Amino acid sequence: MAAAATVASLGRTAARAAAPPQLRVQRLAWAGMRLQLPAATLFIDPLIDPAVWGASLSDKLIAVDDPVGETTILITHRHSDHGDAVAIATALKSGGTLAYAAGTPTFGGLPANVRQRSCPLWEPQIFGDFTATPVPAADGYGDLQVSWVVSGGGRRIFHGGDTMMHGSWWRIGRQFGSFDAAFLPINGAAFSWRKPATDEPAVLTPKQAVAAATILGAERIVPIHYGVIGADGYSEVPDPLGALRDASRLGGSAVTILKPGEWLNWKT
Numbered sequence: 001m002a003a004a005a006t007v008a009s010l011g012r013t014a015a016r017a018a019a020p021p022q023l024r025v026q027r028l029a030w031a032g033m034r035l036q037l038p039a040a041t042l043f044i045d046p047l048i049d050p051a052v053w054g055a056s057l058s059d060k061l062i063a064v065d066d067p068v069g070e071t072t073i074l075i076t077h078r079h080s081d082h083g084d085a086v087a088i089a090t091a092l093k094s095g096g097t098l099a100y101a102a103g104t105p106t107f108g109g110l111p112a113n114v115r116q117r118s119c120p121l122w123e124p125q126i127f128g129d130f131t132a133t134p135v136p137a138a139d140g141y142g143d144l145q146v147s148w149v150v151s152g153g154g155r156r157i158f159h160g161g162d163t164m165m166h167g168s169w170w171r172i173g174r175q176f177g178s179f180d181a182a183f184l185p186i187n188g189a190a191f192s193w194r195k196p197a198t199d200e201p202a203v204l205t206p207k208q209a210v211a212a213a214t215i216l217g218a219e220r221i222v223p224i225h226y227g228v229i230g231a232d233g234y235s236e237v238p239d240p241l242g243a244l245r246d247a248s249r250l251g252g253s254a255v256t257i258l259k260p261g262e263w264l265n266w267k268t
Contacts, residue, residue, distance in 0.1 A: 022153055037130070039069035045082040062260050065091065077139060079162075098116050119132075131152065133150075137160065137166070183222045210244070210252060213252065221248070226240040
């Protein structure tokens, strides 16, 4: 009996030792996220430059100058509110990797010890303790854009950038299975400077975000990319958070709202 108890105890100890470290996730400003593991930091679309949106964005800008361990930045596309050159240079000041979709122009002005990696669609990329795969997205301008599927610390997340609704959601869902969280844009933005102008959304609406999360099999939606008011030629749906709550009441993914700077609690 004593020997059996010893074996069982050793088994539990080995299981704890083999368990992956817990992934921590922090929402940054606008569409930005920080994914944190004990020896690695991964940012997606960090934004710290106040000149990008000016006074139109009320979000608190969260510092990115304190990454831990091996540092990686994933960019969904080159627009300044997602590919913020100031945030990239700041987060990678001590070196690291900047990754983006194949076909994206390289970034200039970065430290010499920053590696830039062009990533083909659907091809998993290893970044230290993280694995990230660029998957199709649809940009409101028709520019090159991807979403990212990231695994690490026993979790799988989806980051949508500022994608529209498109036909690849089902393939992404089939390819990767369920997600612990989907970070999805919700403001349904319309651009009046594009001529001829229409009021058709160029970014997921709250209702579309719920549909996308359902297709992905996401346990929860964490809304991003909302809260711009008064920007010239740019408008979002009224009360995007309220509309997201209303759209989610029929069931499906839970909604977890994070303010910039807050960390996700996986248990709520």
